[in-house]
Amino acid sequence: MDTREMEVFLKVADYHSLTKVADELGMTQPAVSAIIKRIEEFAGTPLFIRRGRRFMLNQAGDSFYCTAAAICVNVNHIKESFAVGYSNSRELIITMKIHSDWLLRKLDEFTAEHSDIGVTIRPSDDENRRSRQPWISDFSVMFKYDIQGMENIPIDAQDTLYVILPIGHHFAGREYIYLDELQEENFVFSWGGSHTGYDSSYSACLNAGFLPKISLVTDSAKGKYACIQNGCGIGLVYNNEMAVPSRLHDCSLVPIRNVLDRRTICIAWQSGKLSETGRVFLDFMQK
Amino acid sequence: MDMEALSSFISIVEEGGMTKAASVLHISQSAMSSSIGKLEKELGAALFDRGGKGLQLTMEGEFFLTWAKRLVSAIDEGKRSVQEAITKKGIVKIGTFAENDGIYYLVSAFCKKYPQITVYLYDRKSIWADFLSSDLDFFVLPKNECRGLPSVNVARRKNLYVLMGSGHRLAKRALIQLKDLQEERFVFTASADGKMDSMYTYCVEHGFEPRVSFLCEGVESLLDIILQTGAVTLVYNTFRQFRQRMDGLSAVPLDGSSRENTEIVLAWRDGNDTNPLADIFKDFAVNYMEREYRR
Known part of the structure; x- marks a missing residue:
């Protein structure tokens, strides 16, 4: 099974058509069909169902898509590394589903102590199926409630909420504030993985008894802060990702009283599948 | 990049040499040698230090070894997920368009037998004019409204x-x-x-x-x-x-209402469908209703 064949499979899944893929890749349709057959043999089960002329992924196909995408993306990464001559033999890969300032400071200590290990930080999965890579990293940083059967150790907690106010805002000088005092404000949120679609500070507003008015939603923290600085609205940020917002010009951070959520942040890994660098890191963390 | 070459590479390192690795994996040494050669050409770097005694990994080879292990592990994990996807894990969606509380008993019995399958039961009789284009797997409705879809009787309105x-x-x-x-x-x-x-x-x-x-x-x-x-x-x-x-x-x-005589059925779309769990539910429903009617 070659990654070139997996790429063909991914294209057929995306385009729902053998002919389109054949045209694009300059292959014959029977050649594409043969590749799909080989992939299905490799996976051990049919991966597509035919709806007329369209090839749709079935449930097994959906699952295999993630695997194939992860393999292809990582093989490209490997080739890139070789092409630019980066082949640091000891690489630690961490997926940050949840940001943790504390962990980054720890990683700083770790890389100082182990100068031969390079740390790659992967962002969390996004909606794009192609970047769903649940297992090609050594560790994931996530909320404890999200860990499904993986081994984990707690490293941080999300327990204090702050509001980011542009300077000149009438609440900017306060020592602390209650969330419902902010109900008439316009908010800037990020997209988050929770069931509300927004980051978890949105639910804190609901719990405080109001539906926040939203002026902007963005998928980058940087975008969120920049827009707040430019007067787009106010924002909320938890204690585990304060490094950037606490240094913003023209913004002040006021802690919010009475927000009772506390979520444990853990670092998790698949038991029995830890690489050598992973083990070194775990030993370091457990000191 | 050939996935079998990754396994060969890992095996060579673990077994300490190509001869042993080739015999463990049941491939010829020349085939193994050629696939490693292809890999090195693709990466543009030597993975093994061919000078000197024994098979030593180069720095690039060390780097690649970690990755090779990760990829092979990912493939194994992927194959396992696929197996899980086709067996007993996932969602079955049922929409009810006719009042029939027997469906709760059928669904409860099913959930007890297959706890890893999640059933979504849509109990609201909303507009169902085009349920065929919805992503429901099953529909509960009066037989005379089921447009010839395959079905099994679940109740009778009397x-x-x-x-x-x-x-x-x-x-x-x-x-x-x-x-x-x-x-x-x-x-x-x-x-x-x-x-x-x-x-x-x-x-x-x-x-x-x-x-x-x-x-x-x-x-x-x-x-x-x-x-x-x-x-x-x-x-x-x-x-x-x-x-x-x-x-x-x-x-x-209610007196005089016993001229009512409609079958309520559990119906499903005919033909090849995306949800393999639907077959499991269908077989279960057919057997369950047979036992019910025998009582």
């Missing part, structure tokens, strides 16, 4: 009952006539598009204009209204099992 709170003045009767309900306040359900439920039509067809005090969209409110007001409604016999396991409700047969 007659109507007047449903009321158990403190209602008519609650102890053995039989009720429509005309006895002249002064009663009724509650009926109406769908989102304003279509009144067929109980109202039944009344009108039998020359009776019910006094409608409450209209609700959905069965939940219906029970609440009956329990907390003096309103009454009409239901088919298919509502029997649930109300019998609940206090506070009484159902009295």
Whole structure:
């Protein structure tokens, strides 16, 4: 099974058509069909169902898509590394589903102590199926409630909420504030993985008894802060990702009283599948 | 990049040499040598230090070894996920478009037997005009509305009952006539598009204009209204099992309504479909209903 064949499979899944893929890749349709057959043999089960002329992924196909995408993306990464001559033999890969300032400071200590290990930080999965890579990293940083059967150790907690106010805002000088005092404000949120679609500070507003008015939603923290600085609205940020917002010009951070959520942040890994660098890191963390 | 080459590479490192690795993996040494050569060409770097004694990994080889292990592990994990996807894990969606509480018993029995399969039960009789284009796997509806889809019988509508709170003045009767309900306040359900439920039509067809005090969209409110007001409604016999396991409700047969005789069926789309779990549910439902009818 070659990654070139997996790429063909991914294209057929995306385009729902053998002919389109054949045209694009300059292959014959029977050649594409043969590749799909080989992939299905490799996976051990049919991966597509035919709806007329369209090839749709079935449930097994959906699952295999993630695997194939992860393999292809990582093989490209490997080739890139070789092409630019980066082949640091000891690489630690961490997926940050949840940001943790504390962990980054720890990683700083770790890389100082182990100068031969390079740390790659992967962002969390996004909606794009192609970047769903649940297992090609050594560790994931996530909320404890999200860990499904993986081994984990707690490293941080999300327990204090702050509001980011542009300077000149009438609440900017306060020592602390209650969330419902902010109900008439316009908010800037990020997209988050929770069931509300927004980051978890949105639910804190609901719990405080109001539906926040939203002026902007963005998928980058940087975008969120920049827009707040430019007067787009106010924002909320938890204690585990304060490094950037606490240094913003023209913004002040006021802690919010009475927000009772506390979520444990853990670092998790698949038991029995830890690489050598992973083990070194775990030993370091457990000191 | 060839995935088998990754396994070869890992094996060579673990076994300490190509000869042993080739025999462990049951491939010829020349085939193995050529696949490693292809790999090195693809990466543009030597993975092994070929000078000197024994097989030493280069720095690039060390880097690649970690990755090779990760990729092979990912493939194994992927194959396992695929197996999981085709066995007993996932979602079955059922929409009910006809009142029949037998479906709860069928679904409960199924969930007990297959706890890893999640059933989504859509119990609201919303507009179902085009349920065929929805992503439901199964539909519960009257047989005459199922447009020839394959199906299995799950219940039979035989007659109507007047449903009321158990403190209602008519609650102890053995039989009720429509005309006895002249002064009663009724509650009926109406769908989102304003279509009144067929109980109202039944009344009108039998020359009776019910006094409608409450209209609700959905069965939940219906029970609440009956329990907390003096309103009454009409239901088919298919509502029997649930109300019998609940206090506070009484159902009295409606005289003259036994000409009703419709099958309620569980229907599904014919042909190849994306959800392999649907077959599991279908087989279960067919067997379950066979046992039910034998009783």
